[in-house]
Amino acid sequence: xxxxxxxxxxxxxxxxxxxxxxxxxxxxxxxxxxxxxxxxxxxxxxxxxxxxxxxxxxxxxxxxxxxxxxxxxxxxxxxxxxxxxxxxxxxxxxxxxxxxxxxxxxxxxxxxxxxxxxxxxxxxxxxxxxxxxxxxxxxxxxxxxxxxxxxxxxxxxxxxxxxxxxxxxxxxxxxxxxxxxxxxxxxxxxxxxxxxxxxxxxxxxxxxxxxxxxxxxxxxxxxxxxxxxxxxxxxxxxxxxxxxxxxxxxxxxxxxxxxxxxxxxxxxxxxxxxxxxxxxxxxxxxxxxxxxxxxxxxxxxxxxxxxxxxxxxxxxxxxxxxxxxxxxxxxxxxxxxxxxxxxxxxxxxxxxxxxxx
Numbered sequence: 001x002x003x004x005x006x007x008x009x010x011x012x013x014x015x016x017x018x019x020x021x022x023x024x025x026x027x028x029x030x031x032x033x034x035x036x037x038x039x040x041x042x043x044x045x046x047x048x049x050x051x052x053x054x055x056x057x058x059x060x061x062x063x064x065x066x067x068x069x070x071x072x073x074x075x076x077x078x079x080x081x082x083x084x085x086x087x088x089x090x091x092x093x094x095x096x097x098x099x100x101x102x103x104x105x106x107x108x109x110x111x112x113x114x115x116x117x118x119x120x121x122x123x124x125x126x127x128x129x130x131x132x133x134x135x136x137x138x139x140x141x142x143x144x145x146x147x148x149x150x151x152x153x154x155x156x157x158x159x160x161x162x163x164x165x166x167x168x169x170x171x172x173x174x175x176x177x178x179x180x181x182x183x184x185x186x187x188x189x190x191x192x193x194x195x196x197x198x199x200x201x202x203x204x205x206x207x208x209x210x211x212x213x214x215x216x217x218x219x220x221x222x223x224x225x226x227x228x229x230x231x232x233x234x235x236x237x238x239x240x241x242x243x244x245x246x247x248x249x250x251x252x253x254x255x256x257x258x259x260x261x262x263x264x265x266x267x268x269x270x271x272x273x274x275x276x277x278x279x280x281x282x283x284x285x286x287x288x289x290x291x292x293x294x295x296x297x298x299x300x301x302x303x304x305x306x307x308x309x310x311x312x313x314x315x316x317x318x319x320x321x322x323x324x325x326x327x328x329x330x331x332x333x334x335x336x337x338x339x340x341x342x343x344x345x346x347x348x349x350x351x352x353x354x355x356x357x
Contacts (some may be wrong), residue, residue: 052178
């Protein structure tokens with residue numbers, strides 16, 4: 001009998017490891033195929049975490065919980081409508097002028113196209129002309145890779161529109177039934193684990209709130225000097241490009257490169273001299289440097305406590321899984337996972353690996 005114990009232990013550990021791998025694979029499959037639902041839930045949780053202090057304040061002012069939740073949701077919708085209304089006109093002009101900008105860009109890249117065509121013609125000499133005549137010509141028309149990347153987690157514009165319509169209702173229900181959901185969630189854990197689970201959930205909620213509000217404030221502060229400089233340079237669509245650059249610069253590591261692309265393309269198409277081009281690039285770079293090193297540590301704080309390698313791997317994984325939406329949600333999701341790992345004894349090594357030190 002004693003000789004069979006190691007084999008049983010080894011078999012049981014192997015079965016446990018296999019079960020964990022299968023569970024992880026099933027979870028990844030669920031969040032991939034149900035990505036639109038999961039993304040909607042995560043965005044709703046983020047918005048509810050931001051609006052929760054306002055709803056609590058209104059409730060302390062003797063307003064019913066359902067009314068305070070409704071007021072905060074209506075306030076969110078009003079602010080969103082005003083923001084879209086203010087940007088819509090400029091964005092529509094930019095979309096209408098997109099063919100003109102594309103035509104100018106094609107003229108600027110004509111030399112590169114001629115060089116590429118000459119290189120292609122030189123390589124065709126390797127294949128005999130008779131073989132070329134026998135080869136069938138197949139032309140495939142593909143969608144824009146950027147559109148595929150942005151809509152990967154949603155599927156289509158129609159699905160995205162339908163999904164967005166559910167967000168206000170989800171946020172209202174989360175705010176209105178906060179106390180009941182809080183008790184029901186804690187009842188999912190054993191009695192001896194409820195206090196620990198309560199601390200973890202409260203920490204994650206505070207972290208998500210600080211992350212969303214802090215990044216929103218950083219984006220607004222960063223957009224002011226960028227839009228001002230773009231307006232002084234008389235750059236076309238200065239307001240839209242400034243907001244876009246400020247928002248894109250919030251992405252870790254790749255934010256600066258993405259923020260530079262839209263204004264630099266418009267600057268290259270609008271100006272003939274180098275000075276405006278350099279001013280645009282320098283403005284975005286300086287504001288990004290100040291936001292990353294001064295504003296973000298003060299407004300967002302160090303509650304995320306994620307090292308560069310963990311953030312990079314997370315962004316690669318979630319961008320591959322959900323496209324542009326995964327790129328935006330990678331940091332808060334990873335921070336929430338780390339918060340769970342830091343408070344579960346068996347997962348603490350993984351939380352320490354994701355931390356800064």
